[in-house]
Amino acid sequence: MTRRVLSFILIDLISSFMSLLISFIVIEKTFPNIKDLLFYSGYCVLFLFIFRMYIFVSRHLRVRAFFYSALSSIFASISYYFYPKTSIRVLFTSALMFFCILLFTRIMPFLIRRNNKKKRLKNILIYGAGEAGIMIAKEIIKDRSTNTEVIGFVDDDERLWGNYIEGLRVYGGREIIENTYIRYDIDEVLVALPSAHAKEIEEIRAFLKEKSVKARNLPAESELVDGSVSYKEAREFSIDDVLRKEPHPRDLVALGALIGGKKVLITGAGGSIGSELSRQVLLFNPKRLLVAGHGENSIYLLKNELKSYENFDSLLMDIQDYEKVEKVIEEFKPDIIFHAAAHKHVPLMEENPDEGVKNNIFGSFNVFEIAGKNRVSRLIFISTDKAVNPKSVMGATKRVAEKMMIAFSEKFPDTIYASVRFGNVIGSRGSVFPLFKKQIKEGGPLTLTHPEVERFFMSIPEAVQLTMEAACLGKGGEVFILDMGEPVKILDIAEKMIRLSGMEPGKDINIKITGLRDGEKLTEELFYGKEVRINTRNKKIFIAKHTKVPIEFIETVEKEFVGINMLSDDDIRKRLRSLVEE
Structure with missing residues (x-):
């Protein structure tokens, strides 16, 4: 029973009590027995329960509220008629007063809000009457600042049809949306299915588009870092939704033991992975989090975002500066280092291979060696699928860093070194997603290097979640591989993004093939041929069993x-x- 329902019950008990009391005083000129008044109040609330007035949300069901309020008042008064010394006039007057109060408490708040021309309420229908949908409905009902009314739910589970949840009706499945949309003057359908797979979301999106229904969607469960959903997170359908993967439970106990009360250092914290690592690490209450990055603007923005955390610090640091890295690690004394700093843009590294080596190899060398010398408990290196049979300078530098990590694990056994290898993340800076969005906004064409190019994709929050869980599994020298699912053709992504924008590829916006760039492969790999795939207790994380890398490799x-x-x-x-030759 919700706080809102309890409030209504309390109001109804008081109003029924006062209705009979006032009726007796005004008409009979006497003061009734308190026990009788309490009985009458109890009868009123009982009949309100019988007529489901605590289930109906009267601001949506105005005629029904009127009808059932009248019935509740009449039956309560009739039942009380059998008590002695009670005239019909008293009962009629008390029933009328109680009826008016019922209408006032149920209908008037709605009418006042509706008549407020400055704040016209937006009517929404929630698609999904599960846990996420209920949380959204509760949030909107509680927070009037959203200026939104929830009319009810639709859900594909037939067992829920016709039921009431939080006072809101489940009208039926998706086939009734069109009629409900018109009948109740719906402004928007909110799809609250964060655990649904990509195919289901795409079917729902296509259905709603076909019916010309305006809709928004909640992010995938993997993107909801702390597991909670909010109406404020609702967004237009995006490519993230049609590429989402099956959700998996997080090992909160292991992550809490790994990070809680520990000092954590994140390099490359201004980047897509590093900044998300910063957000998620803070959720597990580290003793101190120090984020470091070379780009002043990205660190400035991250600092502003996370400044409310008292255990958060930031600094500018170039991992190529050995003395600065040494000073930071010696003074901060981190228990865990997430090394995410890297030059990652393939074309730029092809044009500037020396900078790729300096940052991705020498910079990583500095972090690896200083961490080992200072007996840092654990170091996690963020790698990439481009490190497997690399064709590009960027991929080769990351592979060399992987091998150095394995060698340093032998050199400094007191530190647990591990690498996490995964593919592209959706929405990172420099990826195809922001580029395609920009090109769509400009009217096209979308530029694609080859129609057969395909890549592994994962959302940034999911990649970070799994990276942190891989950190829990590390015992020393492992190369962890994240389950990226099946590779996706970039051409398919381009076409889906055009359709998500309400246009048709080849008709409204063209796709232009420009040819493969230097260092670019048609497809990426997650494992070397000689590496053996080993399962872990987490079905989304594997270990690539590799050949031993001697310590001499570092020299x-x-x-x-x-x-x-x-x-x-x-x-x-x-x-x-x-x-990198194997």
Whole structure:
């Protein structure tokens, strides 16, 4: 029973009590027995229950509220008629007064809000009467600042049809949406199915579009970091929704033990993965979180976003600066380091291979070595699927860093080193998603390098969740692989994004093929051929069992790139190829 229902019950008890009391005083000129008044109040509330007045939301069911309020008042008065010394005039007057109060408490708030021309209420229908839909309905009912009225639910589960949840009716399945939309003057359908898979969401989106129904959608469960949903998170249907994956439960106990009360350092915190790591780590109450990044604007924005956390600090740091990295780690004394700093843009690294080596290899070397020297308990390195059989400079530098991580695990056994390898994340800076959005906004064309190019995709929150869970599993030297599902053709993504914008590919917006870029592969891989896939207790995380990398590999890398500024781009590529050969 909700607080709102209890409030109505209390109001009804008081109003029925006062109705009979006033009727007796005015008509009979006597003061009735308090016990009789309490009996009468109880009868009134009983009949309100019988006529389901505490289930109906009267602001939507105005005629029904009027009818059942009258019946409740009449039956309560008739039942009280059998008590001695009670005249019909008293009962009639008390029933009329109680009826008027009922109408006032149920109908008037609605009419006042409706007549407020400055704030016209938006009527919404919630698609999904499950836990998420109920949470949204409760939020809107409680928070009047949303300026929104929930008319009811629709749900594909036939067992719910005709039932009332939180006083709101489940009208039926999706087939009744069109009629309900018109009948109740619905402004918007809110799809509250965060655990639904991509195919179901795409079917619902297409159905609503066919019926010309305006709709918004809640993010996937994997994007709801703390597990709670809010009406404020509702958004237009996006590519994230049609690429979402099956949700999986988080090991909250293990994550709490890993992070709770610990000092955590995140490098590359201004990037897509690093910033999301920062948000999620704070949810598990670390003793201190220090975020570090080279880009001043991204760190400034992250600092402003998270400044309300008292256990949060930020600083500017270039991982290529050995002395600065050493100073930070020695002074902060982190228990865990998430090393997410990297140059990741494939075309830029093809044009500037020396910078790729300096940052992704030398910078990682600095973090790996200083962490080991200072006996940091755990270091997690963020890798990429482009490190598998790399064709690009960026992929090769990440593979060299992976191998260095394995070697450092042998060199410093007191520190648990582990790498997490995954594919593209949806919406990261420099990915195809913001590019396609921009091109659609400009009217096209959407540029695509090859019609057969395909990539693995995962949402940023999900990738970070699994990275943190992989950190719990590390024992030393592992390369963890995240389950990315099946690869998706970029051409399919381009076409879906055009349709999500309400247009048709080839008709409203064209797609232009530009040809593969240097370092680009048609498809990416998650495992080397020689690597053995090993399951973990988390079905979304695997271990790539690899050959041992000797400690001497670290020295070999250093020697290869001595005087890197004097090396030609081709020479750098040649030396990278020699280091990644399996």
